[in-house]
Amino acid sequence: MVSMETITSLCKRRGFIFQSSEIYEGLAGCWDFGPLGVELVRNVKEAWWKNVVHQRDDMVGLDASILMHPQAWVASGHVENFTDPMVDCMRCKRRFRADHIDGENCPNCGGELTEARQFNLMFKTFIGPLEDEASQVYLRPETAQGIFVNFKNIIDSMRLKIPFGIAQIGKAFRNEITVGNFIFRVREFEQMEIEYFVKPGTDEEWHEKWISNRSDWYLQLGIRKENLRCRPHEEDELAHYSKSCVDIEYLFPMGWSELEGVASRSDHDLSVHAEHSKKDLNYYDPVAETHYVPYVIEPSVGVGRAALAFLIDAYSEEEVAGRKRTILRIHKDLAPIKAAVLPLLRNRPDIVQLAREITHALQKEFVAVYDDTAGIGRLYRRQDEIGTPYCITVDVESLDDRAVTIRDRDSMQQIRVSVDRLVETVTEKLKS
């Protein structure tokens, strides 16, 4: 298994992920996606959206605002319950999560610790010019509540029949006491969440279906089966709103850890919002001819966490002709760059011109780049390391036969294809 240091270093060196505000010594728990990282996360989100919204008849999307009425967070229980117990070291003043330390003393200096206190993980800010309690709002700690408060709007406008779901991708913020393991535990992150509404009594069946659907999605995108497992939550680790929850865990370098949570939340959320808002959030079931508050299944994953798992699983090293070759064997749908066009001789204007023309033709269909900043061997290695599935080489012969070479990232096999058929060929290969 690759170490987190190796992945972190690759991500920085190749422009995937940078520490936030690095020139100011960084901001803990915040990360920036660089030129390749932003392409990767866009692809992860696109693959998810396609799978859970566009390719289903029972799902719709939503993009709710980050700031919500503060009462929504009172209703959801986050103001009261979204807390972690924390202890402070009386000597070095560091703060730790009480449930993250072993023993009685400070893990940093051995000093004495305070009693545990509850610390709310929601970030606060203010609406308008007055910074008083009445204008206080929260940066949402999850996108889910934006879905619940829009339940009625969506039912009324979209004529949906249960079972159906609402999907959302968006930023969420948690003032975690301890952050770490690269982008695994962070303070600002992007979530991909689904609230799937079902008739009470069918919730267990749908819970199972979603656990299996979501696991399959990772496998389809190249995560190895042996690195994925499902773990039901123990009673004492269930969130305050959960009836039951199963974590889809991935074998990260630091050990098995949560990749995605699939929670069964009963009618808790809709019921508390109905109570606090005094609005009717019942659903009229035309088949059963009855009103009820639907139960809900919630598959929820962080975009960054999913991207990290895909990077780790794709990373490999092999020896080719006595030299180390690093390859990111990432699924083609997720690869930041689909094809790189490399001129064999960069000082030949006619070769460069043809290579540029080819690049522009490819760019109309997918992400393609032109690179002539090094010798061909080095250019191949660079593209292998960032997971580019195909390299297209333009050589002297190309000028005569109007053909180029396509090199496959994984097998390193090369085929010769006419320039006229290049776009079509690579497009087909990317789909296969």
Ligand SMILES: [Zn+2]
């Ligand atoms: Zn200490």
